[in-house]
Amino acid sequence: MDELLGGHLRVLREAAATGRPPGRAELDDCRAAGALAAERGASVRALVEAALALAESVTPTPFPALRRTVSALMEGYENAQRSALRLEEAARREFVDDLLQGRADRLAERAEHFGLRLAETYVVAVARPAGVTGTGAVGVAGEGGKGGEGGGLAGEAEGTARRIEDALVARFGSHNVLVAVRDGMLVCVAPGSLTVANGEFTHHVRQAFAPGWRVGLGRAHRGPGGVVTSYREGANAIELGDRLGLRAPVLRAADLLVFPVLLRDRAAIEDLVTSVLSPLVEARGGPEPLLATLEAVFASQGNQTAAARRLGVSTRAVTYRLERIRRLTGFSPDDSTQRFTLETAVLGARLLDWPAHPLR
Structure with a gap:
């Protein structure tokens, strides 16, 4: 000295x-x-x-x-x-960007610097603030997508990420978590074995963001490619939640696996929606009230009284609408086979944003 x-x-x-x-x-x-x-x-x-x-x-x-x-x-x-x-933060941002995009240039060596052991299994959680439409990171069912920079976190983003990461590091250690901002969203990478980290991340998101935030949780995958996959699953879970009008603020990709499956055969799901639901276009008031009624009935396990409470209408109105649906489409939710067809068609309509976007 x-x-x-x-x-x-x-x-x-x-x-x-x-x-x-x-x-x-x-x-x-x-x-x-x-x-x-x-x-x-x-x-x-x-x-x-x-x-x-x-x-x-x-x-x-x-x-x-x-x-x-x-x-x-x-x-x-x-x-x-x-x-x-500043140099460390720049290196961290560059590393996270490369990791989530699957660029492998010295990835393992750089991961070691941040305490990540990429041979392990990791889960990626993606948090999106309220008032932002679309995740911007990826499309549903893996459809392309460079992120949009116009929405999401801005200005205080890095400070928010740093505060949340500091809290997680204090509890779990710097070798277990990596928090960063990407495509206007907050991203948390944690070992799949450390399931409590996702709950802690969500807790801090709830405190940092205004009501209306969403968190998408990818599934656990191994290696650098697994991190990319889990990130896309988390972002897609948020996108699916928006399209389907799901109310839950936390969406798990594992709970939504059926929807990407539906969209993989887009022609088939379009045919289903058109064949089953297109007669609803002729209904007075349009198809939207009838679609909302079907969604409420399915969410209430067929209980029309509970569905009426969800919709804010009388039970008689729900009964009338279901009868109207049966007459127009020939399908009734009271029949088990027809109920499955109707529910799948309604989900497909939400995924394809029908009838706002007419199908070919």
Whole structure:
């Protein structure tokens, strides 16, 4: 430490002899010494104590000069710390971006720096703030998609991510979690064995975001490619929740596996929707009230009274609408086979945004 503070000592001796305060160049030398101390891993306390100890050898002690040199030492130290932090954050953002896009350039080596063991199984949670339409990250059923930058987190995003990550690291350790902002959303990567981390992440999202937020949880997958897959599943879960009008704020990809399956054969699902539901277009008031009634009945396990409460209408109105649906389509939710066909068709309609977007 003494070799770093030689300039500091010379400034003090000169000030004691001449009464002249240190100039800009001398203070810059002190700042450089403080930065070098930070780079070598010395603590700021050790740096200040060493500077004060050297000052004791100068008689009389020039306290105004001492105050300025110590201030410059600390300023250089803090600047070096901030610069190192910015570089670390930039490296982290670049690593997360490469990881979630599946770019493999030195990925394992860089993951080790952040404490991630990519041979393990990981789960990715994706959080989207309220008022944002669409995840922007990927499309349903893996349809393409570079993220949009116009929505989601902005401005305070990095600060929010840092606060949540700090809280998770304090509980689970830096080698277990990685939190970052991507495509306007908050992303958390955690080991599949650490299931409680997802709940803790969701807890902090609830506190940080206004009501209306959503969290999508991907399934556990192994390796770097598994992280990419889990991320896409989490983002797709949010997208599916929007399309289907699901109320739950937390959506698990494992609970929604049937929907990507439906969309893989788009021609078949379009044919189903058209064949079963197109007669509803002729209904007075359009198909939307009838579709909403079917959704409420299915969500209530066929209980028409509970469905009426969901819809805010009378039970008689639900009964009338179901009869109207039966007459128009020939399908009734009271029949087990027909109920499955109707429910699948309604889900397909929501996934395809029908009737707002007519089918070919």
